[in-house]
Amino acid sequence: MSPSFLSRLARTSLCGVLALAPLAAPASAAPINDKFKSTVASFVSEHIDDWVAVYKDFHTHPELGLQETRSAGIIAAELRTLGFEVTEGIGQTGVVGILRNGKGPLVMVRADMDALPLQEKTGLDYASTVQTDWRGENTYVMHACGHDAHMAIFLATAQTLVDMKKDWKGTLMFVAQPAEEGGGGASKMMADDIFGKFGVPDYGFALHVGPSAYDTVQIVKGQMNSFAGGFDIVFNGIGGHGSRPSTTIDPVMMASKFVVDLQSVVSREKPEQEFGVISVGAIQAGSAGNIIPDTARVRGTVRWYKPAVGEKLLAGVKRTAEAIVAMAGAPDAEISVRSGGTAVFNDPDLSEKTLAAMSKVLPADKVYFAAPTTGSEDYGEFLKAFSNSVYFRVGVYDPALFDETGAPLDVLKVPGNHSPFFAPVPAPTIETGVTAMTTAVVNVMAK
Incomplete structure (x- = not known):
């Protein structure tokens, strides 16, 4: 990525915030309690506008699997700014960032970067108009599965954890994965010996956004999705x-x-x-x-x-x-x-502990166990090397669009993933995602 691009992006993106704003550490370490909740809420409130700008930038500039050079470049630059040791080109376009903070567990946080070959119809002022070659034909490209939100939450969580370094110890492994949408990105990173180079995680966390209320987090104990x-x-x-x-x-x-x-x-x-x-x-x-x-x-x-x-x-x-x-x-x-890849399995014990921790920071009735989904996800390829992991779901739409059971009042108003009308509400979605992911990580790394 060129310095001129980073200079332009600095006016509106997380990169500029990180480069210009000193990171303020909390006064003392704390477990997952009211002080932790207040600290995270304050930091999120302070930076949410910048994170939304990053999200919109990713949304406007989607890239298909194994073509994510722009997205990977932004992620690598941001992680370096935060103090991570960054390695690019893992699994072709993947990025791995390592941040050491004393003795403790190695914790992996993963986000996917690729978009889908379809034309966006949301009408948003930051909608994608990108076209590229796909299988020999010109096609439109859209972040219709929420990976733009995943990347924004990923970078925002990294910034939040750096700000809270006095609250945790160990090593963070932030993994930006290419080609989740059928391109075998996780397998390619495994073939590049990601864990041989950076260590096998003691814990792993990932998330996915979807068509539910943006103030909710759902965890599935055990098998959380389908084989594909x-x-x-x-x-x-x-x-x-x-x-x-x-x-x-x-x-x-x-x-x-x-x-x-x-x-x-x-x-x-x-x-x-x-x-x-x-x-x-x-x-x-x-x-x-x-x-x-x-x-x-x-x-x-x-x-x-x-x-x-x-x-x-x-x-x-x-x-x-x-x-x-x-x-x-x-x-x-x-x-x-x-036959496709493996399904994702959440460790039941870690699922219980993660839900309990999140319930102390988010409204307890909005964090709950849910049934498996019918979608698929290649994060399970990483779990062939370790099993202590939780992959959770975060909603993206106004809670007023759902009844008390979480069912949509009008399905036409809550388009799902892979729809050309899929349009997360950025700020509250990112706020919930960052709060949940930060809590999950600190819960296993707290001093």
Whole structure:
């Protein structure tokens, strides 16, 4: 990143705040109590406007997986300003920051950086208009999964913990991960021997924002999300004129039948009491309405909780595609089915302790245990090396949009992750995220 860019960003971003404002340490160390709560609240209130500016900057400038050079550069510069020892290029575009503060546990805090290939429709004045090459085609890019908020909370938490160094001891490992959205970023960082270079964490924490109230934090004990797999299938046919389909083998017909028949795998083969989903997200074929093309491509995702269910669903995807090809008398299809990474498991004991600590700092009725989600997350790749970790969820929308059970009053007003309308309310979302993450970290590192 160029000095000129940092100079410009300093007027509105966290980088400028860190460079110009001295960090004021608290008078004395304290556990998670009212004094800690007051200290964190005061610091957050003082800096929230700067952190929102950082969030909006990330939101306006999204980058796809393994292209996050700008985001990684900002994160590396900010962590260096705070006194972290920074290593870039871990897992291609990942960043690792180490901050030592006496003897104590090694605690990992992780955030993901990548955005998604879709056009933003939020109408925000800081909305993304970025376009880039993706799989050989020009596409819009948007932070539709909240990774912009993750990065802002990540940097703000780092600043808060540096300010509170007298309250904790040990070593912080701040990990900015690339390519969470199906790009294998965590696996790439593991392949780069992240823990061999920087140590295996004693504790790990990560968070994800989502469509719930921005004053809430949710923790799942044990398995907190699903395993993920996917498929990419090209049906090969014989193209021809749309008026003479009998002279063709229609791959669009094959793809259409495949999309429908897939659901029989879920409804007729998966055990009724078990979770499993197969969804098609992309169908690409043809160039004109009067031309039957010679190929049709179908891509989708598969999610499950139990490995045996995943094996059955993935086998069903392959078998269904092969059967449709055989029925049509078509050339062999190009079938790629992947199993995907591991699910994320929260340590039950650490989950209990983390929730108890957060309940002392945030409203106790707004921090609660929740059911697993159906989404997936490659943070679980890191947990193959250690298990003492908690991954929690933070809401992003006005609490007035939800009833007393947390259900949305109008689902159209609370678009979820991966929607082109996904629009977190920045300040309260960041405030809750920073408060929760700072509390979780200090709770295992307190002097």
